[in-house]
Amino acid sequence: MTTIRDVAKLANVSVATVSRVINNNGYVNESTMQRVRQAIEQLNYRPNDVARSLFKGKSKMIALFVPDIMNPFFPELARAVEDISNKHGYTFILCNTDNQNDKEITYLNALLQKSIDGIILVSSTMTTSQVKDMKVPLIALDRKINPNLISVTVNNYEGARQAVQYLKKQGCKRIAHISGPENISNARERFRGYLDEVRDEEWFNSDFICVGNYAVNDAFEATKKLLQSNPEIDGIFVANDLMGVGVLKAAESLKIKIPNELSVIGFDGIELGNITSPSLTTMAQPIYNIGKRAAEILIQKIEHPNTVIKSEEHKVKLITREST
Amino acid sequence: MTTIRDVAKLANVSVATVSRVINNNGYVNESTMQRVRQAIEQLNYRPNDVARSLFKGKSKMIALFVPDIMNPFFPELARAVEDISNKHGYTFILCNTDNQNDKEITYLNALLQKSIDGIILVSSTMTTSQVKDMKVPLIALDRKINPNLISVTVNNYEGARQAVQYLKKQGCKRIAHISGPENISNARERFRGYLDEVRDEEWFNSDFICVGNYAVNDAFEATKKLLQSNPEIDGIFVANDLMGVGVLKAAESLKIKIPNELSVIGFDGIELGNITSPSLTTMAQPIYNIGKRAAEILIQKIEHPNTVIKSEEHKVKLITREST
DNA sequence: TTGTAGGCGTTATCAC
DNA sequence: GTGATAACGCCTACAA
Numbered sequence: 001m002t003t004i005r006d007v008a009k010l011a012n013v014s015v016a017t018v019s020r021v022i023n024n025n026g027y028v029n030e031s032t033m034q035r036v037r038q039a040i041e042q043l044n045y046r047p048n049d050v051a052r053s054l055f056k057g058k059s060k061m062i063a064l065f066v067p068d069i070m071n072p073f074f075p076e077l078a079r080a081v082e083d084i085s086n087k088h089g090y091t092f093i094l095c096n097t098d099n100q101n102d103k104e105i106t107y108l109n110a111l112l113q114k115s116i117d118g119i120i121l122v123s124s125t126m127t128t129s130q131v132k133d134m135k136v137p138l139i140a141l142d143r144k145i146n147p148n149l150i151s152v153t154v155n156n157y158e159g160a161r162q163a164v165q166y167l168k169k170q171g172c173k174r175i176a177h178i179s180g181p182e183n184i185s186n187a188r189e190r191f192r193g194y195l196d197e198v199r200d201e202e203w204f205n206s207d208f209i210c211v212g213n214y215a216v217n218d219a220f221e222a223t224k225k226l227l228q229s230n231p232e233i234d235g236i237f238v239a240n241d242l243m244g245v246g247v248l249k250a251a252e253s254l255k256i257k258i259p260n261e262l263s264v265i266g267f268d269g270i271e272l273g274n275i276t277s278p279s280l281t282t283m284a285q286p287i288y289n290i291g292k293r294a295a296e297i298l299i300q301k302i303e304h305p306n307t308v309i310k311s312e313e314h315k316v317k318l319i320t321r322e323s324t
Numbered sequence: 325m326t327t328i329r330d331v332a333k334l335a336n337v338s339v340a341t342v343s344r345v346i347n348n349n350g351y352v353n354e355s356t357m358q359r360v361r362q363a364i365e366q367l368n369y370r371p372n373d374v375a376r377s378l379f380k381g382k383s384k385m386i387a388l389f390v391p392d393i394m395n396p397f398f399p400e401l402a403r404a405v406e407d408i409s410n411k412h413g414y415t416f417i418l419c420n421t422d423n424q425n426d427k428e429i430t431y432l433n434a435l436l437q438k439s440i441d442g443i444i445l446v447s448s449t450m451t452t453s454q455v456k457d458m459k460v461p462l463i464a465l466d467r468k469i470n471p472n473l474i475s476v477t478v479n480n481y482e483g484a485r486q487a488v489q490y491l492k493k494q495g496c497k498r499i500a501h502i503s504g505p506e507n508i509s510n511a512r513e514r515f516r517g518y519l520d521e522v523r524d525e526e527w528f529n530s531d532f533i534c535v536g537n538y539a540v541n542d543a544f545e546a547t548k549k550l551l552q553s554n555p556e557i558d559g560i561f562v563a564n565d566l567m568g569v570g571v572l573k574a575a576e577s578l579k580i581k582i583p584n585e586l587s588v589i590g591f592d593g594i595e596l597g598n599i600t601s602p603s604l605t606t607m608a609q610p611i612y613n614i615g616k617r618a619a620e621i622l623i624q625k626i627e628h629p630n631t632v633i634k635s636e637e638h639k640v641k642l643i644t645r646e647s648t
Numbered sequence: 649t650t651g652t653a654g655g656c657g658t659t660a661t662c663a664c
Numbered sequence: 665g666t667g668a669t670a671a672c673g674c675c676t677a678c679a680a
Contacts, residue, residue, distance in 0.1 A: 001381075001672055014651045027675090049437040049659050050377045051673035054656050057325075059374065061438075069406070079394050082420055084524065094418045098405055113373040114415060216599075233583045247597055252601065269420075275540075275569055277601050289338065317671055327657055336669045343659060350660090351665050374656035378672050 002043045011039035022047055036207045039227055044125025062298060063093040064141075066122045071214075072242065072270050073287070074122070077141065081120060088299050090117070094197070101125040112136065121145065124184040136300040141294040144185045150301075151311045152294040155187045156267075157315035158192025159283040163237045163265045164280075168197075170263050171323050172235030176208035178219055178228055178247065180239040187214070190267060192241045208233065212243045216225060219246030228260075234262055239247040241266040241273045244280045248323065263324040278322030285316050328368045335363035344421040346371055383439040385621060387417040388465075389428060390446045395538075396566065396594050397611070398446070401465065405444060412623050414441070425449040435489035436460065442622045445469065448508040461625040465618040468509045474625075475635045479512045480591075483640035484517025487561045487589045490605075492521075494587050494648050496559030497626040500550055500572065503545055504563040511538070514591060515564045527577025532557065536567045543570030551578055551586075558586055565590035566599045568604045572647065587648040591640070602646030609640050 004022075006014045013032055018027040021036040022064025028036075039045075053059045064081045066074040078094060085092040093116070095107045104126055111119065118137040129145045131138055142153035167175050177194040180187025191209075198204045207230060210222045221237065223246060224299060238244040246264030248258065256262050258278050266273055290312075297309055327498035332339045333444075337356055347394055351358075354419040363369070377383045388405045390398040402418060407417040411454070419431045428450055431595025435443065435487040442461040452470045455462055501518040504511025505642050515533075522528045531554060534546045542561065548568060551557060562568040568590030572582065580586050582602050614636075621633055 004675095014653060015674080016676080017649090020650090023675080029649060032650085046433065046437050048378075048439070048673050050374060050383065050439050051656090053374045054372075054378050054658095057656080066495075068403065069393070070403050070680050072396065072399075075393045075396075075399050078418065079420060082393070083419060086419075088666090091434065092418055094402065094406060094416055097405060109370065110415065115372070115374050125603050148668080209668080227595065249599075270600065272596070275573075275596065299679080319325060325657090328659095329657080339658080340660085340667055344666090347659080353665060356665080372657050375672090377657080378674090379658050380661090381672075438652090498670090508676085 002045050004045070004047065006043055007036065007039045007045050010026070011044060013139035015076075019086075021234070044045070045179045049084045053115055055261050058302075060089060060115050061091040061093055061114065062295070062299075062302075063095055063107070063111055063116055063119045065107065065119065066130045068096050071093065071270050074306045076287045077122070077291040081295045084292055084295035084299070087217055090299065097123065099123075099125055101127075101130075101201045101240050105130065111178040118302045120298055122180070122293050127267045136304075137298055139294050139301070141182040141290065142186065145322070148307055150297065152290050152297065152314070153186065153312075154285045154290065154314045156316075157193040157196075159267065160190040160237065161197045162316075162318060163267065163283050164197035166318060167237060167263055167265060167324065170259075171234070171265055174203055174208070174230070174233045175235040175237060176210075176225075176230070178210050178212045178222055178236060178238045178243055180212060180214045180243075182211065188238055194237055205230075212239065212246075214240050214242060216242055216247055216249075219243030220250045221246075223247045223250035225256065227251070227256065234272055236262065236264050238264060238266045239282060241268040241270045241282055244273060244282065244323075245276055247279065248276055248278065257309075259322065259324050265324055269316075269319060273321065281321045281324040282319050283316040284319045286314050287316050289316055325571045326369045327371070328369070328371065330367055331360065331363045331369050334367060334386065335359045338453060381439060382441050382626075383415075384413060385417055385438065385440050386619070387431070387435055387440055387443045388446070389419045389421050389443065391423045392420050393418065396423065396553045396596050397592055398566070400594075401446070401615040404479055404612045408616055408619035408623070409627065410462055414513050416624065417618055418486070421447065421449075423449055424445075425451075426456075432603060442626045444618050445532065448505070461629075463558055463618050463622045463625070465614065474621065474633055476614050476617050476638070477510065477636075478577055478609045478614065478638045478640050480522075481517040482642075483591065484514040485521045486560065486640075486642060487555045487591065487607050488518055489522035491559040491587055491589060491648065492645075494559070494583075496587055498529075498532070499559040499561060500534075500554070500557045502534055502546055502550075502560060502562045502567055503537060504518040504537075504567075507534065508538070509565055513515060518561055526554035527553075536563065536570075540566055540570040540573075543567030543583055544574045545570075545634045547571045547574035548578065551575070551580065560588050562588060562590045565592040565594045565604060565606055568606065568647075569574045569596060569600055571599055572602065572604065583646065583648050586631040593643060594611065594641075598644065605648040606643050607640040608643045614638055 008016045020028045082092040098105045122142045144151045179191040212219045266282040273280035332342045405417040421427045425583045440466045468475045503515045505586045590606040597604035
């Protein structure tokens with residue numbers, strides 16, 4: 001490996017001068033600069049980032065924690081964060097937490113040892129005490145962790161209300177909800193939105209609510225039971241698209257026609273919903289964009305610790321497809 | 325930040341001793357070991373990995389290059405690599421290359437500056453000269469780069485033949501192929517498998533072949549044209565599942581019944597194929613497993629540079645679903 | 649405008 | 665068994 005010393009020797013200057021050229025700060029004569037540049041070129045010298053990190057205490061790396069990259073919601077988020085990291089000269093680290101707090105803590109410690117510069121968390125298991133007093137910048141994405149931790153999310157509550165309103169407008173008279181896990185903030189908000197929209201309807205019945213785990217299979221089973229016990233249901237608001245797929249499959253297996261006999265609306269707007277048949281109407285999140293913003297905000301926090309930064313709540317948008 | 329020096333001071337020993345305890349090598353008295361352990365505990369000391377990396381010239385980080393994590397084939401690969409990295413104490417870096425060689429080279433250089441320990445490449449654009457004489461271990465995954473670079477792939481050629489044979493067995497008399505990009509090794513092999521299986525059939529017609537780009541939309545358009553000009557086609561072997569979805573959609577839009585009028589078989593075995601209706605018959609790769617093996621081999625190469633390592637070709641497996 | 653030297657936190661080599 | 669100390673490669677006071 002060629003070091004700054006080799007360059008200095010070849011250019012007949014001190015390492016300090018080479019350093020000045022590399023980082024172009026400090027005074028350096030035009031002609032010596034040329035010499036140094038040439039030596040760098042000639043030796044194909046690249047500064048060692050590890051040494052730099054050691055000196056600066058910063059690594060130019062940021063990490064994203066997601067439950068599981070195999071869940072189709074997360075790749076787009078990851079892509080966005082990686083794009084922005086890359087654009088700003090940061091290296092992107094991906095961690096799958098499986099929603100397990102001990103994994104999160106283990107990753108966190110490992111990354112701190114590596115002088116990670118900042119972390120974006122999609123987490124429903126990190127506790128308030130675990131995130132406060134952290135010396136590295138953190139941002140919550142998709143799920144709020146606590147009110148003091150900056151977050152980038154969408155208007156889950158409003159979006160849920162809009163989804164239910166849309167089903168009503170389509171003529172649904174008995175609207176059910178398949179919710180996400182209660183420990184996930186966005187699932188709670190979507191549930192609350194549903195509830196506020198239906199609780200005063202004379203037809204409302206708490207049997208219309210079931211809890212899913214944001215995965216296809218659970219929703220499939222839940223929907224079968226739901227529709228068999230409550231055949232009067234003519235609309236379902238599903239808390240995410242993945243479960244929406246499960247609902248479509250359940251309806252198919254019960255020979256219930258969509259949208260004629262049952263309307264279904266999901267949440268998220270992942271590409272998958274476009275591929276099912278019938279395709280899935282959904283409240284689409286600006287997925288790429290929230291990932292992008294989280295990364296931008298994080299980098300802002302890293303590079304300008306004093307700027308005031310606020311949480312952001314982005315808007316979801318109705319995308320009507322064949323399931324309604 | 326608390327350093328090894330702080331621990332040494334508190335335990336009344338030298339940094340050397342602390343280092344011995346941390347890495348448990350060299351002799352150290354049981355009782356002093358206790359003292360040191362306690363001091364570490366008390367100060368909640370964690371060794372600084374950056375300093376370690378600087379000294380060792382290794383970073384305990386490995387990277388995976390994929391074209392685009394948003395393509396549903398790659399998350400499972402990424403998950404596998406991350407799992408294995410993590411298990412062996414490595415940090416996982418993800419890079420999206422968009423199949424662009426300049427991006428690959430930029431990433432490569434950036435990672436070398438960070439003393440990356442090894443890289444797994446899913447690449448169709450890296451050249452032989454770019455990968456040879458690399459000082460860090462490289463492994464090709466999913467796509468071969470050149471015969472000298474260790475690779476973990478599947479038996480694309482044989483799998484393609486099996487796919488076509490299966491269509492024949494289902495009674496197909498005119499079998500078309502939608503291939504992947506010619507610069508991707510696995511696409512070429514799958515194409516060759518198809519060709520060797522059909523070239524001697526009296527019905528064979530080179531119009532039955534079209535080139536796709538491994539994405540849904542292209543295949544959708546290609547299939548429409550293909551089926552309109554050649555209505556006699558009753559079977560399609562599609563080079564990957566993503567394009568398989570495009571084929572299904574095209575058939576639907578042409579009101580062609582699957583599998584009655586047309587049988588479709590894909591390649592890859594991504595979860596998506598299970599969700600379409602009809603669901604997609606496919607030659608499934610052991611996706612997680614090849615990612616896992618690539619990571620294991622890479623780590624082997626990193627930690628035991630002298631062991632002889634060979635390329636691996638894993639087997640694909642027919643999964644019959646509703647499209648045939 | 650340039651050079652010297654100390655330090656970032658660890659590890660490993662030598663002495664003792 | 666244990667302790668000094670010289671690297672690892674870079675950056676930045678401080679001097680000159």
